Amino acid sequence: MNEVRLSTTTVLQRPRHLLGIEPLTAEQITFILDQAKPFQEFQRHPLKKLATLRGKTVALAFFEPSTRTRISFATAAARLGADTMNLQAESSSLKKGESLIDTVWTLEAMRPDGIVIRHASSGAPDFIARRVDMPVVNAGDGTHEHPTQALLDALTIRDRKGRLGNLNVTILGDILHSRVARSNIHLLSRFGARFTLSGPAMWVPKELECLAPHVRRVSRIEEALHGADVVIVLRVQSERIHEPPVSLDDYVLRYQLTPERLGLAKPDAIVLHPGPIIRGLEIDPAVADGPQSCILEQVTNGLAVRMALLFHLVSGAPPDAPHPAKENAA
Amino acid sequence: MILVKGGRVIDPASGTDAVADVLIDGDRIARIGQAISAPDAEILNAAGAVVAPGFIDLHCHLREPGQEISETIESGTRAAAAGGFTAVCCMPNTQPVNDNAAVTRAIVERSASAHTRVWPIGAASIGSKGEALAEIAGMQDAGIVAVSDDGRPIATAKLMRQVMDYCRSLGLPVIDHCEDPSLAAGGVMREGPRSIRLGLKGIPAASESICVGRDVEVAALTGARLHIAHLSTRASLDHVRAAKANGLAVTCEVTPHHFTLIDEDVVYDTSHKMNPPLGSRDDRAALLDGIADGSVDVIATDHAPHHPASKDVEFDRAPFGITGFETAMALALSELLHTKRISLARLVELFTTGPARVLGIERKLAAGSPADVTIFSMDYKWTFGASESASRSRNTPFDGREFRGAPMVTIVAGRVVFRRAATAAA
Secondary structure, X not given: OOOOOOOOOOOOOOOOOEOOOOOOOHHHHHHHHHHHHHHHHHOOOOOOOOOOOOOOEEXXXXXXXXXXXXXXXXXXXXXXXXXXXXXXXXXXXXXXXXXXXXXXXXXXXXXXXXXXXEEOOOOHHXXXXXXXXXXXXXXXXXXXXXXXXXXXXXXXXXXXXXXXXXXXEEEEOOOOOOHHHHHHHHHHHOOOOEXXXXXXXXXXXXXXXXXXXXXXXXXXHHHHHOOOOEEEEOOOOHHHOEOOEOOHHHXXXXXXXXXXXXXXXXXXXXXXXXXXXXXXXXXXXXXXXXXXXXXXXXXXXXHHHHHHHHHHHHOOOOOXXXXXXXXXXX | OEEEEEEEEEEOOOOEEEEEEXXXXXXXXXXXXXXXXXXXXXXXXXXXXXXXXXXXEEEEOOOOOOOOOOOOHHHHHHHHHHOOEEEEXXXXXXXXXXXXXXXXXXXXXXXXXXXXXXXXXXXXXXXXXXXXXXXXXXXXXXXXXXXXXXXXXXXOHHHHHHHHHHHHHHOOOEEEOOOXXXXXXXXXXXXOHHHHHHOOOEXXXXXXXXXXXXXXXXXXXXXXXXXXXXXXXXHHHHHHHHHHHOOOOEEEEEOHXXXXXXXXXXXXXXXXXXXXXXXXXXXHHHHHHHHHHXXXXXXXXXXXOOOHHHHOOOHHHOOOOOOOHHHHHHHHHHHHHOOOOOOHHHHHHHHOHHHHHHHOOOOOOOOOOEOOEEEEEEEEXXXXXXXXXXXXXXXXXXXXXXXXXXXXXXXXXXXXXEEOXXXXXX
C-alpha cells in the first residue's frame, strides 16, 4: 500500500498546507493578510512580474469547473515568476477512469513545488495532502471550505472597515451548500464576529449555529440586515435549485438584496459577494454597482492573497524573509 | 478428543458460570464437569480464560460469489474465526444476488471447507430489487436461515407484508436494513453538526426510524418475526421497545462500531463511512442503554470488506462499509464489559443465545451439543493491526487500536480453527 507520508492538518507554527481556515489561528490569519498588503500595491505596478518564484512550478489541479479562482491562482503564480501546470476536469484522464490519487501522483511525478486543488468532493485536498510530499492549497472543496476566498474577503473587510474585530456579519442565501460561508465564519469568528444567517430554511439548518460562537439564524431578511456591518451575499446555485425546490421568483421576492433592504444595515455597511454574481437574482444591480459594494475589490485582493500564500508555501522562505514586493519596489 | 481444562464456563442457556472442564469428542461436546480426565485428549489449558458457546455473527458480507477481490468465503471465515466466531450469516448482496437455490447451494458448497460455519441469508425479492418475491422456499431447502434485501430496505410496505406473510408460513425471520431512501439519498454520514462542519451530505436519523416504524407496523399486521439489522438511533430503539412491550416478535442488532464511535469521530477517512452512518452521542448512549437493559438482542458485525482501491478515494465516492470480524469481541469487552455496562454472561448472550433466538435455534454448552466453542481472554492486551488481518480488505477505523481482551481459541465442530499465537490459553 502507498504509505501515508505526512499529516499536517494540525496547526503548526508555519502550516505546510492551506486546507482550510478552521485549523488556523488569528495570528496566522493576520500574518497572511499582512503579507498580502504589499502585493495589493504591487497590482498597480506597471510591470507586474517578480522573480521570487522563478524556476518554481505550481500545479493547478481543477477537478471542478472554475474560471475566476483558476485565473486568479494562475495570475498570482505568474506574477511571482512561477510556471504553472494546468489540469482541468474536462481534459483530465478522470473521464477514463483514473482515480483522483493516481492523477495527483502523476502530476507530482512531474515535480511541481506545490499544488492548488479545486474539487467537488469535500475533503479532497485533505485526502491528497496526506498522500503527497508537497504543499497543498485548497481552492475550494465541495461544501467544506474555500480558504483563499475567506482570506481575500477578510483583507477587503479590514481595508474598508479598518478592523476585523467587533463586526456584525450577515450572510444571505444558500448557506448549507456554501464553502465560502463556512470559511468566512471560521475566519471572522477568530476575531469575535457576530453572525446572522438568513435564507430559505432548508438552506440554513440549525447545525450551522454550531460552527462558531455567536451564530444565529433569522428568517426574515429585513431583520437579518438590521445593524449589519458586513453583508455577504451568496450566489444562488441555480444548478442546485432542484434540491430542495425553491422557486427563483420566490427567492427574489423574499431574499434579494435590494437598496431598500440594504438601507436597514448600518449606513457604512459593505456588501461582499464571492461571485459569479447573477444580477437581478440574489442581488439588485443597484446594490452590486453601488458605493457599498466591494465585489471588484474582492477580485483584486484575491490576487494579493494568493501571491502571499504561494510565496510562503512554495518558496520555502522563512516567515521573516524580506517581502518580495517591497524588495522589488526598493 | 479435546479437553478444555480449567476455563470459566459461561453458558447463558443454562445460566452456568463456573470453572469446569469441557471434553469434546468428535464434533460433539461429550461432557462438562470437574476434573475430567481423558488421557488421549489434546489438552487446552483455559485457566483464566472464558469458555463460551460458539459465537454467531448474524450479519456479514463474504463477497463470494462475485467480489472476491474484496473477500472470499475462505478469507472472510478465517477472519471470523480469528474474531472468535464459529458461525456467520452472510448477506445476499453478492454478484449474482443470492435470490435462488442455485446461488445458495453454491455458497453452501464453497463453505464446506470454510473456517467457520456459513449460514446464508437469502434475498427477500428477486435481485433485491424490491419488486417480486424471491424463491424463498427453494433457498430454505438449500440452507438459508433468514431473508433480507440488506444493503437496501425491503422496498415498500406492501412487499414487506408479502415477505412477512410468506416467511411466517415458512418459519423464517425477516431481517431489514431500515432506511428511507428518499431521505437518505446522496448522504454519506449522519446529518448533524459534524456533517455541516465537514461539508458532507448528511443522512438524517429519521431516515432509519421511519422505516423501523413501518416494519413494526407490518409485523403487527402479519405476526411475522422481524429483526432490525444494524440499529443505530434512539428513535429506532424506541420503536423496537414498544414492539416488544406489545408482544411482537421483533428483535434487533447493534454493531460494535455504532456502540463505540459517534459522528463527531468522523474525519475525511473512508474507514469512517458506513451505512447506517455513525450516530450522535445521544444515539450511542441510547444503544448502550438498550444493550444493558435487554432491548438489544444481538451484537452483529456488519463486516463489509471493500478492496483498498475502492476505499482509497474521495469520501463521497467511497462505498459504505467497514470490516468487523476481528475487532467485534474486543470492542464489546472494552466498551461494554470493562466499563461495567453489562455482565460477562450478558456479553456472551449477545453473541450466542441472542442471535440463536433470532434464527430460532439453540445455542448451548452441554453434553451432546455441537462442539462449537469460543474461548477468550478478558484481559489479554493486544493491538489490532489491519495489515495483519486475515480479511482481504483493510477498511477499518480500528487499525492500531489497543485492546484488553481477545479471542484465544475458536473451535468449530470439534476442530480448532483459530488459536492466538503465544496464547495464554493454549
